[in-house]
Amino acid sequence: MVPDQQAAIDFYRDLFGWQGEVGTPETGGYAVCSLKGQPVAGIMAAMNPDGTKPDPMPPAVWTTYLATADLAATEKKIASAGGQAMVPGMDVMTLGRMAVMSDPTGAVFGLWQAKDFPGAGIVNEPGAFIWSELNTSDTDAASAFCADALDITTTAMEGADGYLSLNAGGRMVGGMQALSAIDDLPPGTPSHWLTYFSVDDTDSTVDALVKAGGNVMKAPFDMMAGRMAVVQDPQGGVFAVINAKGPESD
The missing domain is CATH 3.10.180.10 (2,3-Dihydroxybiphenyl 1,2-Dioxygenase, domain 1)
Structure with missing residues (x-):
């Protein structure tokens, strides 16, 4: 947006x-x-x-959308678990039904009940979505909400101190961490979902972004899952890029 x-x-x-x-x-x-x-x-x-x-005009923002088989039922569960509807469920022609919600810590996300349009056709490849991360002011409250409202469970991620995996249907689908665990975060940053896109070369992608008027929030660095950076597009939309192959494979 x-x-x-x-x-x-x-x-x-x-x-x-x-x-x-x-x-x-x-x-x-x-x-x-x-x-x-x-x-x-x-x-x-x-x-x-x-x-x-x-x-x-609101700031530019990427929104993580979670799939649901029954939007109305999920909305009820979200309300019961302390979440709020920012945009109540609505039909998008014959494509599907959507809503925009927030959890009790204030993190905003979307819901999509697919009909004619199933969603992303490519993931986990360069140029496509690869990971979504909930950065929250209260991991306990967010974990309880995810379990009660979304059937998403959280478990500690091995080798990543303080980082939790989000699991749906027995599969790891995203991550969660406390805002306090993030270095150099601007003061007052609210709970939020961060979208990651896969790239072949993190450093060259960041260079191209800067030349196109974007901004670097966290310069490229190596971590357990690969080499990543957190950036803004020219209108201020924040996202992350990652070469998930890892530095050892270079």
């Missing part, structure tokens, strides 16, 4: 090789971006639920 949709489409096309264009009025102009002919992400102009332009 960005103030200037076309500028964002152009930026991510150059950075990741995505293809996309402003969508039809029936979808609010939503742009489905593709890689190798498969959907990988969406970009939309910031707007109010009634279609008007916000004033003031």
Whole structure:
């Protein structure tokens, strides 16, 4: 969600090789971006639920969407577990049903009940989504919420002190950590989900981002899962890039 949709489409096309264009009025102009002919992400102009332009304009942001088989039932579980509806469930033509929610710590995420549109067609490849991370002010409260409302369990991740894995259906699907565990985090940063995109070369991707007007929040560094960086696009949208092959494989 960005103030200037076309500028964002152009930026991510150059950075990741995505293809996309402003969508039809029936979808609010939503742009489905593709890689190798498969959907990988969406970009939309910031707007109010009634279609008007916000004033003031909200900051650019990437939103993590979680799949659900029954959106209405999940909304009820979220409310019972202390979450809130930012955008209540709605139909998106025949594509599916969506909602935007927040957990008790304030972290915002989306829900998608697929119909004609199943979601991402490529993941875990360079230029596509690879990981989602919940950075929260209260890991205990967030863990309880995930279990009660989303059927997502948390377990300590081996070799990563203080880092938790998010597990659904017996599979690891994301991560969680306390905001206090993150170095150099701007004061007042709220609980949030961080989107990771896979890249072949973290350093060259960051160089290209800077040349295109982006900003580096955490310079490339090696960690247990690979070489990563946390960056902002030119409109301020924060995301991470990672070469998940790891430094040993170079």
